[in-house]
Amino acid sequence: MRFNLYVLQSLQNSTREPKNMKSFIYPEMLVHIPMCTHKLPSHVLLASDDTSLLTPELDRYRESTVTTIPTTSLLESLRTLEDNRSDVILIDGHVSDAATLAHINRILNETGLMVMAHPSLDDVAANTTLIQLLGHYFKIIMPYYAGNGSTLLLCSKEYHPTADIILQRSDLLEGLEFYNCDVHTAVFAMPNYVRKNYLGIIRN
Numbered sequence: 001m002r003f004n005l006y007v008l009q010s011l012q013n014s015t016r017e018p019k020n021m022k023s024f025i026y027p028e029m030l031v032h033i034p035m036c037t038h039k040l041p042s043h044v045l046l047a048s049d050d051t052s053l054l055t056p057e058l059d060r061y062r063e064s065t066v067t068t069i070p071t072t073s074l075l076e077s078l079r080t081l082e083d084n085r086s087d088v089i090l091i092d093g094h095v096s097d098a099a100t101l102a103h104i105n106r107i108l109n110e111t112g113l114m115v116m117a118h119p120s121l122d123d124v125a126a127n128t129t130l131i132q133l134l135g136h137y138f139k140i141i142m143p144y145y146a147g148n149g150s151t152l153l154l155c156s157k158e159y160h161p162t163a164d165i166i167l168q169r170s171d172l173l174e175g176l177e178f179y180n181c182d183v184h185t186a187v188f189a190m191p192n193y194v195r196k197n198y199l200g201i202i203r204n
Contacts, residue, residue, distance in 0.1 A: 022148065023053065024177040024178060025146070025178045026147055026148045027053040027056075028057060028147075028176055029144075029152065029178070029179065029187070030092065030115060030146065031054060031057040031058055032179045032184070033115065033144060033152075034088050034090065034113055034115045036166050036169050036173075037161045038087055038111070038112075038113055038159055038166075039166065040087065041061065041087045042065065042087055043064070043088075044058065044061075044088045044090065045068075045081070045085075045086045045089045045107065046068045046069070047069050047071045047077070047092060047093065048071055048091075048092035049092070050092070051068055060173060067086075071091065075099060075100045075103065079103060081107050082107070083107065084107070084108070084109040084110070085109070086108050087112050088114070088115075089104055089108060090114075090115055090116075091104075091114065091117070092117070093116065094116065095116055101134065101137065104137075105137040108157065111157055111158035111159065112157055113138075113140075113154065113155060113156035113158070113159060114138075114156075115152050115153065115154050115155070117152060118130060118151070118152070118153040120150070120151075121151055121197075124197050128201055131198075134153075134155050138156055138157055138203070139203060140154070140155070140156040140157075140159075140161070140203055141153065143190065144187040145187040146187075161188060162188055165181060167181055
């Protein structure tokens with residue numbers, strides 16, 4: 001518990017550091033949390049308009065094939081992709097419309113998972129609506145701290161981000177500045193007011 005509190009405080013403090021001192025945190029958190037949760041992330045779909053910091057992190061997974069599409073034309077790009085093609089989808093942005101989420105579900109296979117940005121946890125109404133939409137497709141929906149003052153949302157059809165962490169994979173990652181297996185589990189710890197506000201909404 002002490003470590004979890006330390007990590008959460010460190011993440012909050014990072015918002016007050018110079019940008020170049022923390023630019024590595026968000027890419028590591030967006031990529032390595034899902035990639036070390038899925039059992040076999042062979043096919044990865046990355047949606048981003050700036051992959052310069054994300055691609056080097058994904059390159060660490062040599063057995064994974066990565067396809068990149070822009071977030072500015074996300075729905076149009078998703079419509080061109082075949083069913084059940086992806087194990088992991090990483091969205092460097094926020095998705096809330098039902099049509100886009102339906103295509104994400106179609107593209108993910110039966111054990112697939114997705115990570116994306118979402119409204120601030122202080123906006124309970126917006127997140128409740130979003131999680132209700134996601135609940136049609138995912139049995140696990142959990143926010144986690146991204147290290148830049150915001151949270152990301154992990155949505156999984158099968159694997160649990162803390163119970164199913166692939167320690168053999170996360171422990172072998174070298175050269176990282178922030179992510180490790182202890183951080184992986186700690187960033188899912190939410191304060192009591194968030195737990196209260198999202199009781200029965202977040203699926204964990």
